[in-house]
Amino acid sequence: MRAGVYLRISRDQLGDELGVDRQRQDADRLVTARGWQLVDHYVDNDISAAGKVRRPRFEALMQDVEGGRLDVVVGWTLDRICRTARDRLRLLELGRERGLVISLVRGSDMDLSTPAGRLAADILGAAAQHEIDVKGDRQRRAAEQAAALGKAPSGPRAFGFTLDRSALVPVEAAAIRDAYRAVLAGATLAGIARQWNGSGLRSSRHAATEPPRWSAETVKVLLLKARNAGLREHRDQEVGPARWPAIVPEETYRAAAALLTDPNRRQSTPVGRYLLSGVARCGVCNQPVQAGSRRGTYHSYRCRSLGHVARRGDVVDDLVSKVVIARLSRPDARDLLVDHQLPDVEVLREKAQALRTRLDALATEFAEGELTASQLRIATERLRTNLAAAEREIADAGRVDVLGDLVSAGDVAEAWAAIDTDRQRAVVGALMSVTLMPVGRGSRRFDPASVRIEPLT
Ligand SMILES: [Zn+2]
Structure with missing residues (x-):
């Protein structure tokens, strides 16, 4: 019979009076007395246990049992071999499978190849399982209670907040605020990720094998967290107001969440670099036009499927921009923001x-x-x-962000020039439909009438 001796040094009371040498001598004596062959000592040290306890030699012991290299496991007591109820259950289950003998200096042998030994193992296993269940239940109740009170959950630090969420991390919170606004204005998640990576922001959660860089996916996951709006979630359900400060108002969060979870949002289709890519439509087939290759100093828009229309992009962009600026400079521009019955958030x-x-x-x-x-x-x-x-009503109230800045700007033209193309495109989409009508062959001069601009009601 091949025996492995498991020894554990720990800070608990028993461990103080029970040095590892004493454990080893007694265990070795037992192995000799039974006439077993000693294969190895497996020694773990629990004393440095801070946070998660790793017991590499216990794992090695389990592997040797599983690999059929050991017939007997010798230890001081079962609790000394197994630190937790979960370990106890693992050892008993594996031992049952392998017909292992567990031999204890303080206790009797348990021969798991016999019915009596297996019965003892079943009883100890059931007790271990019960202990695990009770502990799990207690933790679940504690977590539920913390959630109902709006307390911060335990775990890693959330981006934008300090560890206990009693305060915001200003730089990160500002980035989150900008990202919500950008998403509402039509910016892409990939663009936000690029910008964050470029400005040195690092994700607080990432796989150990990857650098903590942002991707479209991780930005999306972050923006969908209700905690950013000061709401507490538990098991993916909102349970009420949180005790921590909000980074964005609830309506902004809801509007962005509605947008990001909209199945019609074409996140995978790359949005073009130009103002009217995917926004203007072909006057013949009504499909969105694409920006064609750049020729010299200007880009072009063309019907993506059948080439019904093709137009110099810079001229069309200029025309549409002028119309937008004119519309937003009118005294009644404010009426565009939301319905007059602005909901009381x-x-x-x-x-x-x-x-x-x-x-x-x-x-x-x-x-x-x-x-x-x-x-x-x-x-x-x-x-x-x-x-x-x-x-949904709260979300609608948040959509003000798309046009709000421009309408309230003193100089609309200047504000328009200052925002990026993604946002400009969102504004165009919110205000009007643009259709490129076909023109006769060989027509060189630009005819503004060939661009049909209709306000959306
Ligand atoms: Zn077409």
Whole structure:
């Protein structure tokens, strides 16, 4: 019989009086007395345990048992071999599979190849499983309670916040705020990621094998976090206001989230570099035009499928820009922002919160037997519909961000020139439809009438 001796030094009370030498001598004596062949000592040191405890030799022991290199595991007690209930369960399950003998200096042998030994292992295993369940249950309750109180969850630091979220990290919070605004104005996630990487911002969470650089995907995940709007989530469900400061108002967050989760958003299609790429349409087939290759100093727009129309881009861009500036400079430009019944966001927010609370209460009532399953389902569906409507209204209020800056600017032309093409394109899309009409062959002069610009109502 080949025996492996497992020894563990720890700071617990037993460990103080039980030096590793004493453990080793007693275990070795047991191996000799039984006439077993000693294969190896496996020694772990728990004393430096700060945070996560790693026990490489316990893992090596498990591997040797699994690989059939050991028939017997010798230790002081079962608790000395296995630090946690989870380890205990692992050893017993593996031992059962392999017909292992577990031999304890303080305790009896457990021969897992016999029915009596397996029964003992089952009982110890069930006890270990129970311990794991109770602990898990306790942790789950604690997490639920923390969530209901709006406390910060434990775990790694969230980008934009200090570790305990009692404060914002100014540079990161400002970047997040700009990103929401940019997304609402039509910027791409990849563009935001590029900009963040360029300005030296680093993700606080990333795979160990990768540099903490931002990608379109990680920016999206970040912007979809309700915590940025001061909302606490638990298991991917919003549970109410958080105790930490918000980076953006709830309406901005909802508007961006609605946009980012819209299945019609063509994130994979690269948006062109020019003002009207994908925005202006062909006057023949009504498909969006594409910016064609640059010839000399100007780009062109052409019908992407059948080549119905082709037009000098710079001239069309210039015309459309002038129309936009003229429209936004008019005294009634403010009317464009949102409907006159601008929703009262505070009231909407309270309404949404009340609905969320009611949803929670329903689950409790059901658990306590005050509701039947079908009553619960009907009531939940109705509340969820109302909640979705309220959240949509809050999101609509956030769309002001697309045009707001331009309308309130003293000099619209100057403000227009200052924003990037992504945002300009979003403004055009919000204000008007642009259609490029075909012109006769050989027509050299630009005819403004061949660009049909219609305001969106
Ligand atoms: Zn066409």
